[in-house]
Amino acid sequence: MARSRNIKPALFLNDDLAERNCPLGRLLFIGLWTLADYKGELEWRAGKIKAQLLPYDECDIKQLAINLDKSGFIRFYSDGDKVLLNIPNFEKHQNPHKNEKAGGSDIPPYTETMRQAIDLTTLTINRDLSGLIPEQDGTAPADSLLLIPDSLIPDPSKDIRTAEADAAKPERAKAAKDLDYSKWPSMPSDQVMKDWITLRKDKKMRVTQTVVDQFADQLKLASQAGFTVDECLALAIKKGWAGFEYEWMVNARASPSKRTSKPHSFEDQNYQPGVL
Structure with a gap:
């Protein structure tokens, strides 16, 4: 269910958002705020989100979302069963109604470990990369991620998004x-x-x-x-x-x-x- 959110004027003047994302990508980013729960998280369901936020536009919503992730404005992750999405700093800029928080959320909170489960080129769960092993019923609860040996978990400080951001810094920092x-x-x-x-x-x-x-x-x-x-x-x-x-x-x-x-x-x- 979509929710009312506060969108600040400075968002439209963000150089990084404009340089690395097309107009429809920026519109998608704004729309995602209205679909996210009080923590700034939601389940990624491309077809449904396309129908909710960009119903009149012919576009590849998956590629728009991948670009937003690459530029650091959203982060994909997984609980081993679903592809999920997190909006960094959501709670810094939003003040959800107390009843929304009291109602809770079915979306597990983002962690760097859970991010390793996502193949960012296809937005699918990459069990080979993350080490996730599905249960007999085909699901892998979020708690099972805590059982992965440290040796199998990539350094969370050097995830894909961080590596791409580091590679882009020289260009963005050019005088x-x-x-x-x-x-x-x-x-x-x-x-x-x-x-x-x-x-x-x-x-x-x-x-x-x-x-x-x-x-x-x-x-x-x-x-x-x-x-x-x-x-x-x-x-x-x-x-x-x-x-x-x-x-x-x-x-x-x-x-x-x-x-x-x-x-x-x-x-x-x-x-x-x-x-x-």
Whole structure:
């Protein structure tokens, strides 16, 4: 049964979520919060969840979920019988009604050991990897996981999700100055570039390759209308724009058809490089 949950505005500005998950994947992530129990956990039943959260969209919900797991926003695990799903930090951001907690949950809580039972490429129970042995009736209660010898349990601190996250860290940590700006019409002056990066840093919005590429499309439109990259970023700094769209430039200043051949100076914009 779906439940009402609190979704915070900051979720829509999460760079990591946006960079590594498509719009439908991000919508699925939000929807999973409404299906999870008070601990942030639920049984993974792809067909049912697809019907509940994305009934009008043609998509591979399993692949969307795998991407969310790879990027660390959900975690799959198993009790040896069912494939289960955990939303990290769910209890940090949600305050379920006391009656919901009092009613309890049939979903066993997530543990690192139980995560080893999942093959993340197919979202199936991988008994060869985990060491799980089903009972005579085909089930393996969660308590049986505690009986697995330590020598057969992979180091929980180095599970699949952690390994993939570690491998991705160099790319996510790349400095703004080292990103690829080849799609931009031209590079801005050093000081304007520094001021723009500082502006986004002050707003707690990192400069990533995705951001750079999004700016490129709008800067090209502005360039075709006669605006320079320095002018665009300078006006963005003056206005406090973390993002940028060509239309904003037109609305904030003169229409391209009315502009003279002489470009506006930074002094005209009341902006001085190096002074935010």
